[in-house]
Amino acid sequence: MTSELTLTESGPAAGRPVLVLHGGGGPATVASIAEHFAATAPTLLPTHPGWNGTPRPDGLTRVADLAAAYLRLLRERHLSDVLVVGSSLGGWIAAELAAADTQGLISGIVVMDPVGIEVEGEPIRDFFALDPRGVAEYAYHDSDRFYVDPATVPAERLAVLRGNMAALRVLSGGPAMSDPTLRPRLAAVTVPTLVLWGESDRIVTPAYGKEYAASFANARFEVVAEAGHLPHLEQPARTFALLDGFAAETGGHVRDPR
Incomplete structure (x- = not known):
């Protein structure tokens, strides 16, 4: 499986x-994060199978399957002291990775407005029911700036976006976008965790995020003002300052030279 990954x-x-793990919008949504870290660190940015026209194996149907594939990648590359940064669906994958990492390869995780857990009274917005205007209004602080009129998007690009949404629906389990078994398992995750949240996110609210952070054994919750579901796009300076601070505080294990 790992040989088939697009990296x-x-x-x-x-x-x-x-x-660096992307969400439903594809790797372009986190390219700035990968570029930021690549200035000083070896950085891996996968395209999840099924996104941007990449093949998705029949057996890969859950976020846990994808997390297992990325954990195998870390093992095969003999990587340790790994910092994992995930946005939205990528944050869910990062959480699953940390929960499954029995060898201690990961030394820190950042989850940015992730989905994946169930919080009573804070339902995840049905992303699939939103039209493009609704996506902009619920996902961004400045919806006018990020709204894209589908009439202005080339047909080829629209086809890619439809394929991405189909892959997201399969991997996330549809509108629910959660795994009821995840939250109890996060209590066993002891690596330092930073939970970042856009103050204006209405896909998953900051109240949901606060509960997400409380699910981990060793997490800090930070809210980014004037930002929505993708705070690194709306407030890059504030977001990168938090990422850099966390990276400096964590890690330090010797990387396996094999």
Whole structure:
């Protein structure tokens, strides 16, 4: 499975490895995060199978399957002291990775407005029921700035976006976008965790995020003002400052040289 993964690798050969995991919008939504870390660290940016026209194996139907594939990748590359940064669906994958990491390969995780758990009274917005205007209004602080009129998008690009949404629906389990078994398992995750949330996110609210952070054994919750579901796009300076601070505080294990 890992040989079939589509990976963009950047940054120096030495240093603390960073794995950047995208959400439903595809790798372009987190490209700025990968670029930021690649200035000083070896950085891996996968395209999840099924996104951007990549093949999705029949057996890969759950977020846990995808997390297992990325954990195998870390093992096969003999990577340790790994910082994992995930946005939205990618945050869910990062949480699953940390929960499944029995070898201690991961030394820190950042989850940015993730989905994946169930919080009573804070339902996840049915993303699939939203039209493009609704996506902009619920996902962004400045909806006018990020709204894209589908009439202005080339047909080829629209086909890619439809394929991405189909892959998201399969991997996330549809509108629910959660696994009822995840939250109890997060209590066993002891690696340092940063839970970042856009103050204006209405796909998953900051109240949902606060409960997400409380699910981990060792997490800090930070809210980014004037940002929505993708705070690194609306407030890059504020977001990267928090990411850099967390990266500096965590890690430090010797990387396996094999």
